Amino acid sequence: MSPAFRPSLLTDQYELTMLQAALAGGAAQRRCVFEVFARRLPDGRRYGVLAGTGRLLEQLPDFRFGDEELADLERRKVVDAPTLRWLADYRFQGEITGYGEGECYLPGSPVLTVEGSFAEAVMLETFVLSVLNHDSAIAAAASRMTAAADQRPCLEMGARRTHEEAGVAAARAAYIAGFAASSLLASGARYGIPTIGTAAHAFTLLHDDELEAFAAQVASLGAGTTLLVDTYDVTRGVENAIKAAGTGLGAVRLDSGDLVMQAHAVRAQLDRLGATGTKIVVTSDLDEFAIAALAAAPVDSYGVGTQLVTGSGAPTAGMVYKLVAREGADGTMIPVAKKSASKASVGGRKWAVRRRDAAGVADQELLGLGGPVPSGAEYRPLQRPLVTRGEIVDTSSLEDARARHQASRAELPVTARQLSRGEAAVPTVVYQEEAR
Amino acid sequence: MSPAFRPSLLTDQYELTMLQAALAGGAAQRRCVFEVFARRLPDGRRYGVLAGTGRLLEQLPDFRFGDEELADLERRKVVDAPTLRWLADYRFQGEITGYGEGECYLPGSPVLTVEGSFAEAVMLETFVLSVLNHDSAIAAAASRMTAAADQRPCLEMGARRTHEEAGVAAARAAYIAGFAASSLLASGARYGIPTIGTAAHAFTLLHDDELEAFAAQVASLGAGTTLLVDTYDVTRGVENAIKAAGTGLGAVRLDSGDLVMQAHAVRAQLDRLGATGTKIVVTSDLDEFAIAALAAAPVDSYGVGTQLVTGSGAPTAGMVYKLVAREGADGTMIPVAKKSASKASVGGRKWAVRRRDAAGVADQELLGLGGPVPSGAEYRPLQRPLVTRGEIVDTSSLEDARARHQASRAELPVTARQLSRGEAAVPTVVYQEEAR
Numbered sequence A, B: 001m002s003p004a005f006r007p008s009l010l011t012d013q014y015e016l017t018m019l020q021a022a023l024a025g026g027a028a029q030r031r032c033v034f035e036v037f038a039r040r041l042p043d044g045r046r047y048g049v050l051a052g053t054g055r056l057l058e059q060l061p062d063f064r065f066g067d068e069e070l071a072d073l074e075r076r077k078v079v080d081a082p083t084l085r086w087l088a089d090y091r092f093q094g095e096i097t098g099y100g101e102g103e104c105y106l107p108g109s110p111v112l113t114v115e116g117s118f119a120e121a122v123m124l125e126t127f128v129l130s131v132l133n134h135d136s137a138i139a140a141a142a143s144r145m146t147a148a149a150d151q152r153p154c155l156e157m158g159a160r161r162t163h164e165e166a167g168v169a170a171a172r173a174a175y176i177a178g179f180a181a182s183s184l185l186a187s188g189a190r191y192g193i194p195t196i197g198t199a200a201h202a203f204t205l206l207h208d209d210e211l212e213a214f215a216a217q218v219a220s221l222g223a224g225t226t227l228l229v230d231t232y233d234v235t236r237g238v239e240n241a242i243k244a245a246g247t248g249l250g251a252v253r254l255d256s257g258d259l260v261m262q263a264h265a266v267r268a269q270l271d272r273l274g275a276t277g278t279k280i281v282v283t284s285d286l287d288e289f290a291i292a293a294l295a296a297a298p299v300d301s302y303g304v305g306t307q308l309v310t311g312s313g314a315p316t317a318g319m320v321y322k323l324v325a326r327e328g329a330d331g332t333m334i335p336v337a338k339k340s341a342s343k344a345s346v347g348g349r350k351w352a353v354r355r356r357d358a359a360g361v362a363d364q365e366l367l368g369l370g371g372p373v374p375s376g377a378e379y380r381p382l383q384r385p386l387v388t389r390g391e392i393v394d395t396s397s398l399e400d401a402r403a404r405h406q407a408s409r410a411e412l413p414v415t416a417r418q419l420s421r422g423e424a425a426v427p428t429v430v431y432q433e434e435a436r
Helices: A012-026 A053-062 A065-074 A081-088 A118-122 A123-148 A164-176 A185-191 A202-206 A212-219 A234-245 A258-270 A288-293 A396-413 B013-023 B051-064 B066-073 B083-088 B118-120 B125-149 B164-176 B187-190 B201-206 B210-221 B234-245 B259-272 B287-294 B398-411
Strands: A029-039 A095-099 A112-117 A155-156 A226-228 A251-254 A279-282 A303-304 A319-327 A332-336 A352-356 A360-369 A379-381 A384-387 A430-431 B029-038 B095-099 B112-117 B154-156 B226-228 B253-255 B278-280 B301-304 B319-327 B334-337 B351-355 B362-369 B379-381 B383-388 B428-432
Touching: A012 A081, A012 B187, A012 B201, A012 B210, A029 A118, A029 A123, A029 A303, A029 B201, A053 A123, A053 A164, A053 A384, A053 A396, A065 A081, A112 A118, A112 A123, A118 B201, A118 B319, A123 A155, A123 A164, A123 A288, A123 A303, A123 A396, A123 B164, A155 A164, A164 A185, A164 A396, A164 B125, A164 B164, A164 B287, A185 B013, A185 B066, A202 A212, A202 A226, A202 B013, A202 B029, A202 B118, A202 B319, A212 A226, A212 A234, A212 B013, A226 A234, A234 A251, A234 A258, A251 A258, A258 A279, A288 B013, A288 B319, A319 B201, B013 B118, B029 B118, B029 B125, B051 B125, B051 B164, B051 B383, B051 B398, B066 B083, B112 B118, B112 B125, B125 B164, B125 B287, B125 B301, B125 B319, B125 B398, B154 B164, B164 B187, B164 B398, B201 B210, B201 B226, B210 B226, B210 B234, B226 B234, B234 B253, B234 B259, B253 B259, B259 B278
Parallel strands: A155 A303, A226 A251, A251 A279, A279 A303, A360 A430, B154 B301, B226 B253, B253 B278, B278 B301, B362 B428
Antiparallel strands: A029 A112, A029 A319, A095 A112, A095 A384, A319 A332, A352 A360, A352 A379, B029 B112, B029 B319, B095 B112, B095 B383, B319 B334, B351 B362, B351 B379
């Protein structure tokens, strides 16, 4: 990891070689519009969730080429001397608009629009995509989990199953999508996310018997703690838990076995012992389907690890960063798009509004090229200024993003909450001026 | 991201609450052995590949609690004052042994063994697992890809599809597993991995026509560059490419469509045009199966993105960090293991050797509890000292890990290279002393 480099090197080499060729060839200063969008949702998913915008904006001011970065590029002969001189002065001075963080999106939704010279805008491609593709994949999975959990809290516990820094971002994305807390200390330190956790099987195994371990935990952490009761035998574990903590025990945790059956048995046992207020936390390889299957079981909260941080089958959001318009020789903006097989897209800068029916339910993701943006109560504008002339103008907090996600998901048709595989919950319609 | 915290906060809260309870209860100083292993391989996989050890060791000296970390833990009331005082002096002073980075592993292989007081060893759980689970998942996928590609180079291009820091680690893991280069600048800057890349579709679209774009690229990057020929029409693209660069063009890149058919057509066209030395790079949503399907096509190298950085269907290695032995009241070490449903494991510290048959092919992953470690030419010892009394003693380089992987994979039975779903290529046998 040493020396520590700025995020500007979290960039694919071709962005710099394109820059070099465009600087030499004279096209580098042409004004360009790049759009970030997902061509499709992961197989069977009903909606996407945009996350990462806040992390992007917080790192953007540091997306510069300082002495360390320039020395590396020079040493490894990545680009020529004029390009290095240009990079030394680089700082993004264009415009960025985008959907609010936490917003639900659909195929083709222009979740981020970057406008500036080719040179300054092409540079952000890899970094923008890394942040948004990762965080949005986690947020989309998390949103399905919190929807399935309904009022019961979901707890993020996946750090150990993903890259150490991705774990922090995953906790943040999960929080946006409604998770109540995270096991990861860094998520609390960096983002103020509530953190949770009491003990693992190792703590029980460290002691000569389970009762001794529980007694030590209660003595130090109080009776309100959560005791992990499945190291040896669950029934005996619950018995020992109440013996150690009394009927005021905060919670017991189940981390293996048939959770539905166990939850019923443990709830009955706790009630019999008089611990009617003691909660049950379950944490064994859960995903949105397992959470839904536990809806009728007496469970109080869900700890989710692997399946959350790996996007529950869809570990990346598959967003792309595409040039959609650029300045022509006469100074006007020309829509552009790749034409060939299977990856064709619609050229031109797009506006985006979400249309709602009389009951307030979203029924169209309306995108348009030019012309006035539809207004009126049924149309909710989706794009907002994030960066203006290089300055960050969006001041959304993490709590704003969390609230935005809740409102955005609530507005989708009920089919959006179905876990079964299906089409996007809202159709995307591209309103072409010439089609009027 | 601000302020920047040390890796010590990349830790689950329960490690610190266990520490607090163990410090108060008196068990914190008991000597403990933790083992890292995968209970099983991802569904259908024949072998795993250990990666991340080098990243772990490079960050370990910084796994401390400084003023910023302690202030955060105090402010958020994560642990009590005696625990904070203990953390202020914390630095791992125990022993770590493990498989060499790049080594192939099998279910149950003790890829890392951490020994020290409970207090100092329990702290490393989340961090160790994050690094090894991520990097090993990528390395395992990468190894299948380089095996399928045989002598043709594989190029890592996945940064945009994963968390920005995970992208750097993924490039490193892929390099260990035989990838030739990475598109990501930071992988070159941090780890000396060769970086590659020339241009995207945006560069072509920026110009008034394709020939103008190619001419600008060749003028700046030379005729040895790689031209992306599928923005409009591939046949026309190849024609323009040779027009712009001459028959000495380095390579053309295909990023969409039916790659087998296109590769044959493009090779024929290039040869017809006299560009017999111009290579063909393909880069469209490849995985190990697509690479294998291209074996008979005239392709020179493979650019792999999404499927590499997401582990090609297995985004995490699923390793666990388990207490397997701890000091008893009389000072002897006692094997311990969780007993209850579905997650039972074998207690006791294990040695590990790989047995080879007369032809030098691995036929057994032999693990043992106590007793002499089998020696002789047929047994290859797998564990090596990494950290001794807190000091890093392993000096393996990234190149060493890459060579080690190649040798380790070559030693596996031919079934290991089959891409079809199957059992582990080598059976794991636990040699129990009492079974002698």
